[in-house]
Amino acid sequence: MSESWIAKAPSNIALIKYMGKTNSKVNLPTNGSLSLTLGHLLTTVKISELQGSEDQWSALTGEGIQAVELSEKGKRRFLDHFSFLKKEFGIEGTYLIESGNNFPSDCGLASSASSFAALTLASYELAKSKASADYMLSELANLSRKGSGSSCRSLFSPWCQWREDSVEAIEALPNNLLHSVVVVHNGRKKVSSSEAHLRVLTSAVFEGRVERAEKRLSDLKQSLRTKNWKESFEICWAEFWDMHGLFETSAPPFGYMTPQSLQVLNQVREQWEEFNDGPIVTMDAGANVHLIYRADQLELAKDLNQKFSQEYSTYNSF
Ligand code: PMV
Numbered sequence: 001m002s003e004s005w006i007a008k009a010p011s012n013i014a015l016i017k018y019m020g021k022t023n024s025k026v027n028l029p030t031n032g033s034l035s036l037t038l039g040h041l042l043t044t045v046k047i048s049e050l051q052g053s054e055d056q057w058s059a060l061t062g063e064g065i066q067a068v069e070l071s072e073k074g075k076r077r078f079l080d081h082f083s084f085l086k087k088e089f090g091i092e093g094t095y096l097i098e099s100g101n102n103f104p105s106d107c108g109l110a111s112s113a114s115s116f117a118a119l120t121l122a123s124y125e126l127a128k129s130k131a132s133a134d135y136m137l138s139e140l141a142n143l144s145r146k147g148s149g150s151s152c153r154s155l156f157s158p159w160c161q162w163r164e165d166s167v168e169a170i171e172a173l174p175n176n177l178l179h180s181v182v183v184v185h186n187g188r189k190k191v192s193s194s195e196a197h198l199r200v201l202t203s204a205v206f207e208g209r210v211e212r213a214e215k216r217l218s219d220l221k222q223s224l225r226t227k228n229w230k231e232s233f234e235i236c237w238a239e240f241w242d243m244h245g246l247f248e249t250s251a252p253p254f255g256y257m258t259p260q261s262l263q264v265l266n267q268v269r270e271q272w273e274e275f276n277d278g279p280i281v282t283m284d285a286g287a288n289v290h291l292i293y294r295a296d297q298l299e300l301a302k303d304l305n306q307k308f309s310q311e312y313s314t315y316n317s318f
Pocket of ligand 1: 013019148150
């Protein structure tokens with residue numbers, strides 16, 4: 001039997017968003033971002049030796065693994081990143097790359113962050129088995145970044161900050177938070193995130209965006225550290241609306257919100273209005289709504305989940 005190398009990596013959700021690049025070739029962001037790593041949403045990548053002259057990709061199968069579906073373009077992008085890593089690590093030979101998630105690939109959750117992070121880590125395992133290789137986690141994160149920007153944050157847990165080419169774990173922020181995503185739409189995006197990064201630069205309100213995001217990043221770390229949950233909610237709420245506002249004011253405009261997204265957002269807002277407490281809310285470049293609860297809000301998380309799951313699929317860490 002041929003040898004194989006396996007690695008797993010988690011997804012992550014940004015509370016301060018990476019949107020807009022200063023360099024599209026190597027994915028350098030216009031502003032710093034802060035994310036929470038989602039340890040319950042994992043991609044596994046397995047690399048095996050292959051006869052032949054070209055690397056190939058196929059869906060990984062196995063217990064607890066749900067096969068990923070990749071478009072031709074998606075396969076190409078994944079294999080191109082593997083070629084880049086082979087060069088970087090001095091790996092020779094031809095390989096089969098298999099990948100799969102522990103969550104359904106059609107559930108509307110972006111898996112590119114976890115996939116590229118897992119591919120980078122599995123390639124590093126392969127490199128170490130062939131020759132001595134000694135990379136720091138931050139160096140591996142920067143390699144992953146070149147395949148998919150947001151994937152660099154998946155190598156640090158539970159909180160990661162990324163600014164330019166500096167990716168690091170942020171200490172002293174709350175641990176054991178609960179995460180839930182309400183999947184209101186699971187189709188393919190009409191505008192890819194790569195296209196969104198380019199298009200937001202055309203928005204008149206992109207002016208000032210870097211300053212707004214940087215201020216929120218600093219304010220959010222402070223409010224999380226001082227356990228000011230309401231202020232953390234308000235900062236994150238303003239931040240995802242800022243990003244979605246950039247989308248809608250780009251030339252030409254585009255958007256991901258659906259009436260169902262708004263319905264979920266309104267219910268969460270009502271929860272806050274009534275009880276002066278609730279989950280932190282955020283949205284990615286998509287229609288689905290991510291909710292983050294403190295560990296002591298488990299009952300509330302279960303109650304809201306019960307409501308949302310009557311109409312939509314939800315994926316929870318609790
Ligand atoms: O890594 P990309 O190019 O798919 O960019 C993703 C950007 C957002 O998910 C919209 C925000 C973020 O910071 O993750």
